[in-house]
Amino acid sequence: MGLKILTEHINVPGIETYETYRKMGGYRSVEKALKTMTPDEVVEEVKKSGLRGRGGAGFPTGMKWSFLAKPEGKPRYLVCNADESEPGTFKDRVLMEKIPHALIEGMITSSFALGARTSYIYIRGELMFVLRILEKAIAEAYANGMLGENILGSGYSLDLHVHPGGGAYICGEETALLESLEGKRGNPRNKPPFPAVWGLYGSPTVVNNVESIATVPWIVNNTGDEYAKIGVGRSTGTKLISAGGHLNKPGVYEIELGLPVEEFLYSDEYCGGIWKGRKFKAVVAGGSSVPILPAELFLKTAEGVPRVMTYESLSEGGFVSGTMLGSGGFIAMDDTTCVVRNTWNFARFYHHESCGQCSPCREGTGWMEKVLHRLEHGHGSMHDIDLLVSISKQIEGNTICPLGDAAAWPVASAVRHFREEFEWHVRNPQEATKPGAVFNKSEAVLA
Amino acid sequence: MAKITFDGIEVEVEDGTTILNAARKIGGNVVPPAMCYYTPLKGSGGKCRVCLVKVTAGSAKDPRPMPKLVASCITPVQDGMVVENTLSEQAMEARKGIVEMLLINHPLDCPVCDQAGECDLQNLSYEHGTSGTRYEEDRRTFDKIDIGPLIQLHMTRCILCYRCVYTADQLTEKRVHGVLGRGDASEIGTYIENSLENEFIGNVIDVCPVGALTDKTFRFKNRVWFTKPMDAHRECETPGCCGKVVLWSRGEEVLRVTARKNEYGEVEEFICNTCRFDKKEMSDWIIDGPRHIARASVIAANHYELPVINPHLVPDLPAHVVDTQIQDQN
Ligand SMILES: Cc1cc2nc3c(=O)[nH]c(=O)nc-3n(C[C@H](O)[C@H](O)[C@H](O)COP(=O)(O)O)c2cc1C
Ligand code: SF4
Ligand code: SF4
Numbered sequence: 001m002g003l004k005i006l007t008e009h010i011n012v013p014g015i016e017t018y019e020t021y022r023k024m025g026g027y028r029s030v031e032k033a034l035k036t037m038t039p040d041e042v043v044e045e046v047k048k049s050g051l052r053g054r055g056g057a058g059f060p061t062g063m064k065w066s067f068l069a070k071p072e073g074k075p076r077y078l079v080c081n082a083d084e085s086e087p088g089t090f091k092d093r094v095l096m097e098k099i100p101h102a103l104i105e106g107m108i109t110s111s112f113a114l115g116a117r118t119s120y121i122y123i124r125g126e127l128m129f130v131l132r133i134l135e136k137a138i139a140e141a142y143a144n145g146m147l148g149e150n151i152l153g154s155g156y157s158l159d160l161h162v163h164p165g166g167g168a169y170i171c172g173e174e175t176a177l178l179e180s181l182e183g184k185r186g187n188p189r190n191k192p193p194f195p196a197v198w199g200l201y202g203s204p205t206v207v208n209n210v211e212s213i214a215t216v217p218w219i220v221n222n223t224g225d226e227y228a229k230i231g232v233g234r235s236t237g238t239k240l241i242s243a244g245g246h247l248n249k250p251g252v253y254e255i256e257l258g259l260p261v262e263e264f265l266y267s268d269e270y271c272g273g274i275w276k277g278r279k280f281k282a283v284v285a286g287g288s289s290v291p292i293l294p295a296e297l298f299l300k301t302a303e304g305v306p307r308v309m310t311y312e313s314l315s316e317g318g319f320v321s322g323t324m325l326g327s328g329g330f331i332a333m334d335d336t337t338c339v340v341r342n343t344w345n346f347a348r349f350y351h352h353e354s355c356g357q358c359s360p361c362r363e364g365t366g367w368m369e370k371v372l373h374r375l376e377h378g379h380g381s382m383h384d385i386d387l388l389v390s391i392s393k394q395i396e397g398n399t400i401c402p403l404g405d406a407a408a409w410p411v412a413s414a415v416r417h418f419r420e421e422f423e424w425h426v427r428n429p430q431e432a433t434k435p436g437a438v439f440n441k442s443e444a445v446l447a
Numbered sequence: 448m449a450k451i452t453f454d455g456i457e458v459e460v461e462d463g464t465t466i467l468n469a470a471r472k473i474g475g476n477v478v479p480p481a482m483c484y485y486t487p488l489k490g491s492g493g494k495c496r497v498c499l500v501k502v503t504a505g506s507a508k509d510p511r512p513m514p515k516l517v518a519s520c521i522t523p524v525q526d527g528m529v530v531e532n533t534l535s536e537q538a539m540e541a542r543k544g545i546v547e548m549l550l551i552n553h554p555l556d557c558p559v560c561d562q563a564g565e566c567d568l569q570n571l572s573y574e575h576g577t578s579g580t581r582y583e584e585d586r587r588t589f590d591k592i593d594i595g596p597l598i599q600l601h602m603t604r605c606i607l608c609y610r611c612v613y614t615a616d617q618l619t620e621k622r623v624h625g626v627l628g629r630g631d632a633s634e635i636g637t638y639i640e641n642s643l644e645n646e647f648i649g650n651v652i653d654v655c656p657v658g659a660l661t662d663k664t665f666r667f668k669n670r671v672w673f674t675k676p677m678d679a680h681r682e683c684e685t686p687g688c689c690g691k692v693v694l695w696s697r698g699e700e701v702l703r704v705t706a707r708k709n710e711y712g713e714v715e716e717f718i719c720n721t722c723r724f725d726k727k728e729m730s731d732w733i734i735d736g737p738r739h740i741a742r743a744s745v746i747a748a749n750h751y752e753l754p755v756i757n758p759h760l761v762p763d764l765p766a767h768v769v770d771t772q773i774q775d776q777n
């Protein structure tokens with residue numbers, strides 16, 4: 001059994017209540033930080049831990065915290081990004097639903113470290129029932145003196161609010177989230193200025209993912225050095241992976257970073273292998289935005305080195321033969337999966353979710369979707385395949401926010417690794433449009 | 448002050464100036480195009496992405512190149528920064544791609560569009576676009592909307608630059624929102640109708656880079672290149688209106704009144720609806736003289752001033768710039 005930091009008590013009955021959570025050792029970090037540490041000491045521990053943001057980009061959390069501007073006379077804010085809308089990612093939801101107090105404890109300790117007096121949890125609008133769970137837990141925390149004025153007699157006061165989104169994926173992008181929280185249309189902002197200088201209501205703000213924040217209490221309780229011992233190299237600690245797709249045991253797993261991918265995929269402790277005894281075809285390893293990889297390249301790098309679950313190992317090979325750990329949304333696909341159809345589906349998502357501010361993303365996402373629709377439905381041409389790559393290049397890197405890249409990468413990587421399958425759709429339109437039809441490499445060679 | 452090198456030309460500007468404005472100080476052909484940025488409108492820019500440039504050195508202190516192309520209209524200069532626009536193949540290639548994106552859903556109905564001849568999108572496509580299209584799908588269309596008796600919104604032509612939204616926000620009261628929907632289904636919202644009561648809403652017509660917002664008192668009256676532009680003014684009683692306009696006339700007939708725009712298509716001073724829509728007689732105005740149109744558009748054909756790099760700024764013009772200047776002369 002791997003070490004569990006976030007999910008150790010997830011199956012304890014009643015863990016969603018303050019009483020049980022406290023009995024299992026909860027809120028110790030609040031006591032420790034507020035009574036025996038200075039805010040800077042907490043920041044220092046998080047820096048030492050090497051914790052990297054769990055929202056997708058993997059930016060070191062301690063470093064982000066130390067960039068926070070501290071001008072006189074302006075409040076500072078901590079905002080928790082609980083918008084979790086990336087296809088394939090559903091770990092934050094499970095954490096908040098099962099152990100809401102873990103996030104609240106993290107919010108208190110982290111807010112203390114950053115000097116925030118008001119903090120927000122911005123939660124995906126579709127998760128109204130989780131919002132209710134959180135609100136109940138927050139009320140309990142207030143009742144027990146963990147929130148509000150003068151927490152535990154330390155002189156530190158904090159108010160915590162939960163705010164639902166309106167159902168837009170783009171509001172998970174941190175600056176769109178801030179706009180939305182301010183009551184405006186959720187358009188990403190131009191950067192710089194970054195939220196650390198100009199965030200919520202024009203004040204310095206830190207935006208962190210649910211999982212990042214929920215990890216802070218363990219770091220405060222056990223020191224950053226202890227946390228840094230878990231994992232491999234610059235990928236320290238544990239990570240929640242939402243495993244979905246064609247697996248025997250889909251679910252949310254907490255893994256120690258550095259776990260061999262083979263073990264994660266095939267061992268019974270985790271995914272238990274591909275379902276129905278089928279063959280493993282491809283994987284999207286870190287949420288729908290990251291490049292798709294064929295099974296062989298996922299299990300081993302192009303040089304034949306077995307991959308492990310770390311930021312570095314998964315991105316080995318760059319965009320040519322690697323992918324990214326991203327937000328940990330792991331989507332496994334068996335050999336009945338049509339990559340063209342899957343790519344079209346992702347493209348449809350990004351087309352639907354683009355905010356429409358910048359021209360390459362607004363127009364390009366829709367264009368890619370239309371071309372993919374054509375290919376999938378047997379009306380495509382060979383030249384459409386190159387067109388897709390060309391459109392994705394015109395978007396990539398030229399937009400205001402990373403949604404443009406997120407829309408471009410899945411398309412570009414699918415064509416890079418599964419070009420034959422796209423070509424098969426062009427050559428055999430009648431075959432390819434039959435329900436359930438899938439390209440089969442060996443048969444195609446014969447034909 | 449910060450000294451930067453833009454397309455091989457050195458220029459010194461105030462700290463905090465954007466790359467685009469530094470380039471405009473140089474002037475001429477090196478200036479990147481801008482479809483959404485608009486100096487008089489706070490917060491504008493960053494959206495259309497046609498002004499992308501390559502920063503090959505971030506600053507004197509940190510001379511590393513920037514990893515991505517940056518939007519020159521919103522990126523402030525740093526002392527010692529080196530920027531490439533026309534010299535960067537990557538920037539020119541990206542611009543071509545973005546022009547294509549702006550055009551795929553555009554109706555290309557220039558022959559029946561009032562904006563033709565003074566349209567920023569026409570100019571942009573002419574300079575940076577390609578002649579064919581790779582887009583085979585149906586184009587997005589919207590119904591025309593009359594937003595009040597004076598302005599028509601033809602959303603199909605809109606490039607979502609948000610300029611009219613900022614104009615309505617910053618010049619008129621009681622406005623609520625501008626863009627509805629998202630992605631390529633975004634549209635300029637009819638909430639804008641609510642502000643039509645306002646004396647300054649007519650300015651959305653002038654800021655619109657394309658023919659999406661047009662003056663209903665001028666619609667289909669004439670092609671802009673047949674009309675004669677003249678600077679004129681009157682004592683306007685509307686608080687906040689400068690009363691300085693351009694009259695577009697044919698013979699004695701005033702067909703259209705607009706604000707005065709500089710060479711980048713930016714309004715110098717906003718005007719009120721009374722000046723724009725109600726004062727259509729020569730006798731309403733005191734004529735100041737002919738209007739020089741310094742932009743590369745069809746209307747400028749007879750009054751065309753070549754884009755010239757400010758000579759006092761650059762005594763020794765680099766060879767590639769001289770070349771393009773000379774080509775233009777021919
Ligand atoms: C389109 C888009 C959607 C995003 N959605 C989320 C999200 O749902 N949850 C999240 O934590 N981060 C999301 N992010 C990343 C955030 O912008 C931000 O980097 C993150 O919240 C920072 O937290 P971290 O440093 O703890 O990872 C998204 C980014 C983009 C570009
Ligand atoms: S990249 Fe897409 S989602 Fe991001 S700001 Fe631009 S249009 Fe909006
Ligand atoms: S209507 Fe004109 S000014 Fe308004 S967003 Fe569209 S193109 Fe820009």
Ligand code: FES
Nearest residue numbers: 493495496498520
């Ligand atoms: S002018 Fe700079 S992005 Fe539009």
